[in-house]
Amino acid sequence: MKYVEEYRDAAAAKQYVAAIARIVTRPWTIMEICGGQTHAIVKYGIDELLPRQITLAHGPGCPVCVTSVELIDKALRIAAQQNVIFCSFGDMLRVPGSTIPTSPNAGPGGTGDLFSVKAAGGDVRIVYSPMDAVQIAKQNPDKQVVFFAVGFETTAPANAMSVYHAKQSGLTNYSVLVSHVLVPPAMEAILSSPTNCVQGFLAAGHVCTVMGYTEYYPIAAKYRVPIVVTGFEPLDLLQGIYMCVLQLEQGRCEVENQYGRAVRREGNVPAQDLVAKVFRVVDRKWRGIGGIPRSGLGLADDYAQFDAETRFGVSQYTAQEDPECISGLIMQGARRPEQCSAYGSRCTSDHPLGAPMVSSEGACAAYYRYRRLRTEAGAPVEGGNRG
Numbered sequence: 040m041k042y043v044e045e046y047r048d049a050a051a052a053k054q055y056v057a058a059i060a061r062i063v064t065r066p067w068t069i070m071e072i073c074g075g076q077t078h079a080i081v082k083y084g085i086d087e088l089l090p091r092q093i094t095l096a097h098g099p100g101c102p103v104c105v106t107s108v109e110l111i112d113k114a115l116r117i118a119a120q121q122n123v124i125f126c127s128f129g130d131m132l133r134v135p136g137s138t139i140p141t142s143p144n145a146g147p148g149g150t151g152d153l154f155s156v157k158a159a160g161g162d163v164r165i166v167y168s169p170m171d172a173v174q175i176a177k178q179n180p181d182k183q184v185v186f187f188a189v190g191f192e193t194t195a196p197a198n199a200m201s202v203y204h205a206k207q208s209g210l211t212n213y214s215v216l217v218s219h220v221l222v223p224p225a226m227e228a229i230l231s232s233p234t235n236c237v238q239g240f241l242a243a244g245h246v247c248t249v250m251g252y253t254e255y256y257p258i259a260a261k262y263r264v265p266i267v268v269t270g271f272e273p274l275d276l277l278q279g280i281y282m283c284v285l286q287l288e289q290g291r292c293e294v295e296n297q298y299g300r301a302v303r304r305e306g307n308v309p310a311q312d313l314v315a316k317v318f319r320v321v322d323r324k325w326r327g328i329g330g331i332p333r334s335g336l337g338l339a340d341d342y343a344q345f346d347a348e349t350r351f352g353v354s355q356y357t358a359q360e361d362p363e364c365i366s367g368l369i370m371q372g373a374r375r376p377e378q379c380s381a382y383g384s385r386c387t388s389d390h391p392l393g394a395p396m397v398s399s400e401g402a403c404a405a406y407y408r409y410r411r412l413r414t415e416a417g418a419p420v421e422g423g424n425r426g
């Protein structure tokens with residue numbers, strides 16, 4: 040496949056690993072922001088190919104993982120109501136909340152996820168685009184249709200388009216439960232932490248496809264860290280790591296773009312304009328991490344009538360996270376999944392305790408999928424089921 044196979048070439052990968060080994064002289068910790076990058080790194084064993092001086096820390100860039108538990112609970116409460124069609128991307132359906140309405144007619148009690156609500160009779164549907172949810176709203180004028188609008192800057196334009204289109208169409212039975220988060224404030228929160236160990240970043244290529252990368256210039260300058268916009272294939276990642284290590288070794292702290300085939304400096308300006316029209320920047324609570332000022336998007340005043348939290352009266356609801364889940368530490372690069380006491384025992388892909396074990400971009404899911412079956416020497420078990 041064009042633009043895929045050539046970025047998985049083993050001989051070229053070995054050359055990059057050798058080039059990194061030639062320039063590295065001391066230990067460096069580099070964080071990949073995006074969970075998609077984490078999965079590629081773990082799947083292809085890129086971290087294990089690198090010289091031992093380089094540590095890759097897994098960042099907070101998994102939208103499912105960082106959606107706060109109270110927002111999951113709000114989704115459960117809304118989805119369980121009669122007369123509601125609750126639409127979501129598939130990953131969100133297995134994320135555990137703290138409490139769940141056990142049936143469309145019952146109050147809260149027990150623990151569960153959106154699949155549990157569906158099993159209990161709720162009308163919960165997986166969609167592939169928020170515009171699918173708008174279409175469902177048009178087809179079901181006697182129902183309230185809610186879309187779970189999660190994600191980073193990458194998904195914000197499509198979600199904004201659904202709300203914009205709903206307003207233009209005069210739809211009164213469509214709303215969105217918004218959980219949008221923003222990358223730069225999270226990077227600053229990590230860099231400001233007294234326990235920070237991150238010295239350079241691989242920025243998420245798809246986020247920068249939308250946003251460009253000029254907003255990283257002040258972060259690189261203020262915290263004196265190199266930031267390399269990086270793609271998702273093995274050679275993308277190895278080249279991004281090489282560029283980052285080269286900057287670190289040379290004492291530079293610049294913003295560079297490895298992912299030039301998809302990312303322009305200014306990003307997708309029409310998409311940014313639409314997001315700015317429909318959303319506004321708000322404080323946001325991140326699952327496992329806590330509140331980060333001005334780190335999320337909420338609906339702008341002109342579109343406030345599409346806010347599901349207000350429409351269904353769940354704005355004030357709060358919830359507690361499972362204390363056993365250390366996802367916050369993992370998403371800040373301070374721990375690895377194997378260092379969680381529940382990993383692989385009380386928390387598995389079949390019975391996840393936390394969102395990072397659910398999501399296709401979660402670090403715990405990546406380790407569980409690709410690395411749980413190992414001999415003590417570290418090699419994969421022969422013929423083992425790695426799925």
Ligand code: SF4
Nearest residue numbers: 364365379386393403
């Ligand atoms: S292994 Fe499970 S409980 Fe532990 S941090 Fe990951 S998601 Fe949370």
